[in-house]
Each structure stands twice: as structure tokens, then as C-alpha cells.
Amino acid sequence: MKVFYKKELLQEHLAEITIRASIGFIPTMGALHKGHLSLIEKANNENDISVVSIFVNPTQFDKKEDLRSYPRTIEEDLALLQTIKCDVVFVPSVSEIYDDNINALHFDFDGLEFEMEGKHRKGHFDGVGTIVKRFFEIVKPLKAYFGEKDFQQLQIIKKLVEKYRIPVQIIGCEIYREPDGLAMSSRNVRLTKAQRKEAPFIYKTLMKAKEKLKKDSIQTVIEWVEGEFKKNAVLQLEYFEIAHSKTLKPVRRKSKKASYRGFIAAFAGDIRLIDNIALN
Numbered sequence: 536m537k538v539f540y541k542k543e544l545l546q547e548h549l550a551e552i553t554i555r556a557s558i559g560f561i562p563t564m565g566a567l568h569k570g571h572l573s574l575i576e577k578a579n580n581e582n583d584i585s586v587v588s589i590f591v592n593p594t595q596f597d598k599k600e601d602l603r604s605y606p607r608t609i610e611e612d613l614a615l616l617q618t619i620k621c622d623v624v625f626v627p628s629v630s631e632i633y634d635d636n637i638n639a640l641h642f643d644f645d646g647l648e649f650e651m652e653g654k655h656r657k658g659h660f661d662g663v664g665t666i667v668k669r670f671f672e673i674v675k676p677l678k679a680y681f682g683e684k685d686f687q688q689l690q691i692i693k694k695l696v697e698k699y700r701i702p703v704q705i706i707g708c709e710i711y712r713e714p715d716g717l718a719m720s721s722r723n724v725r726l727t728k729a730q731r732k733e734a735p736f737i738y739k740t741l742m743k744a745k746e747k748l749k750k751d752s753i754q755t756v757i758e759w760v761e762g763e764f765k766k767n768a769v770l771q772l773e774y775f776e777i778a779h780s781k782t783l784k785p786v787r788r789k790s791k792k793a794s795y796r797g798f799i800a801a802f803a804g805d806i807r808l809i810d811n812i813a814l815n
């Protein structure tokens with residue numbers, strides 16, 4: 536496994552190999568867990584070499600405190616990557632990526648950026664678009680892998696490559712869950728024991744909502760989810776939405792033809808957790 540800190544050196548190395556090899560790219564913000572490893576495994580199966588980036592991207596955080604407290608475990612991450620097949624790891628500094636201009640570009644994602652996460656995390660998707668586009672330019676992968684836990688992000692990145700004609704195939708990968716159903720997330724390591732115990736409530740509620748939707752209306756199910764969270768002393772609901780899988784616009788009425796998902800964002804103290812499931 537080769538580790539690079541400078542983009543020029545990474546690019547020189549990749550230029551040598553890509554004449555003959557296809558690159559699968561897995562961008563991450565570190566604090567790696569089994570979910571990340573499953574993305575790397577998939578990339579290994581589908582490409583000649585895998586490149587993982589570890590970079591806590593400052594421009595996608597709307598709150599300074601969230602950026603400050605985001606878990607950073609680079610030693611453990613590199614040790615974990617040594618245990619699997621991972622050809623190249625890119626660990627740039629903030630100045631390596633942004634020089635001294637730590638600002639996001641502005642993107643038009645045809646409205647996807649204004650739904651759900653976009654409403655609650657101002658500028659978040661401009662930051663994500665900026666860094667993912669930058670990484671694609673540096674790494675030049677054939678395929679790039681993203682988890683469905685950040686389903687809106689996945690749709691936005693698909694839109695990014697379509698609009699900017701970036702020749703990268705975007706591969707969405709199923710959510711990797713703990714045995715009790717909690718979606719794996721780098722943020723989970725910050726949960727207290729009590730919060731960790733309660734956190735699977737998010738997935739359980741999504742599953743029950745899916746069941747209820749078989750007979751109840753959209754509005755009834757939304758009110759039911761909101762009511763369930765009001766009774767929970769540990770988790771505060773930020774939003775529950777039932778949205779179309781492609782447009783991410785709220786679903787008003789059930790339809791057999793449309794494909795939609797349930798999305799939850801909730802806080803355990805100051806730790807923000809998200810999850811989603813297909814509802815039909």
C-alpha cells in the first residue's frame with residue numbers, strides 16, 4: 536500500500552499505472568469502518584487498482600464546531616487499510632487541496648441541493664461538489680464508490696458528473712449496518728453508551744414506517760414518525776421526509792408507479808445521524 540500526501544506525487548504515480556490499469560476511487564473523510572471497507576472491496580473486485588482518499592473537507596461543514604469535533608483517526612485508518620487490499624491512499628492537507636482559498640465553488644444541481652440536507656446544512660452540497668470534482672480531476676478514476684446512507688449526496692454526485700461531463704461512473708452501494716440495524720457512520724464513534732443504545736431507533740422507525748405505509752397515507756405516516764420521536768428522550772428528530780428516489784421532492788400521495796424512500800435526520804446530543812430506506 537502506498538500513501539501519498541502531495542497531489543503531484545500521487546498523479547505521477549497514477550499516470551504510470553493508468554496506461555494499463557483502471558482506477559476505482561473511494562473518497563472518505565476517514566474514521567474508517569466496515570462500511571468503507573465494503574466499498575473498497577467492491578472497488579477491488581471491479582477495477583485493477585483502488586485509491587482511497589482520507590480528507591475531512593472543511594467547505595462541506597456548515598458549523599465550525601461540527602468540523603472541529605469530526606473524528607480524525609488517521610493512524611488507525613492507515614492500519615485498517617493495511618489489513619485489506621488497498622493500493623493507494625491519498626491523505627492531503629487542507630492547503631494541498633485549497634491553497635489559501637478555503638472556499639466552495641457554487642453548483643446548480645437542478646434543485647436536488649435544496650431538498651432535505653440542503654435545507655438544514657447551508658452550503659453543504661457546494662462543499663461536497665467542490666471536493667469530489669477536485670478529487671476526480673486529481674485521481675481520474677474510471678469508477679467511484681459512494682454509500683447510500685448519504686443517498687442525497689449520491690444523487691447529487693451523479694448529477695455533478697452528468698452536468699460537467701466528468702467521465703466517471705458513479706456506483707451507489709447499499710447501507711452497511713450494525714447487527715442492531717444502526718447505519719454505520721464515522722460519527723457513531725462519538726455516541727455515548729446511552730446514545731449508542733438508542734440510535735437503532737432510527738432504523739427501526741423507518742422499518743415500521745415502511746410497514747405502516749402499506750395501509751396508511753403519506754401524511755398519517757409522517758405524523759406517526761414525528762410522534763414516535765417526540766416520545767424519545769435521547770433522539771431529536773430534525774426531519775422525516777418521504778421523497779421521490781430520483782428528484783428527492785416530497786411525495787404527496789402514494790403511487791404504485793413512483794419509487795420513493797423515507798429519510799430521517801436526527802440528533803443524539805450534538806451528533807447528527809442520518810438514515811434512509813426504500814419504501815416501495
Ligand code: PAF
Nearest residue numbers: 562563564592663666685
Ligand atoms: O461522504 C463523505 O464522506 C464525504 O461527503 C465525501 C464524499 C468524502 C466528500 O468529502
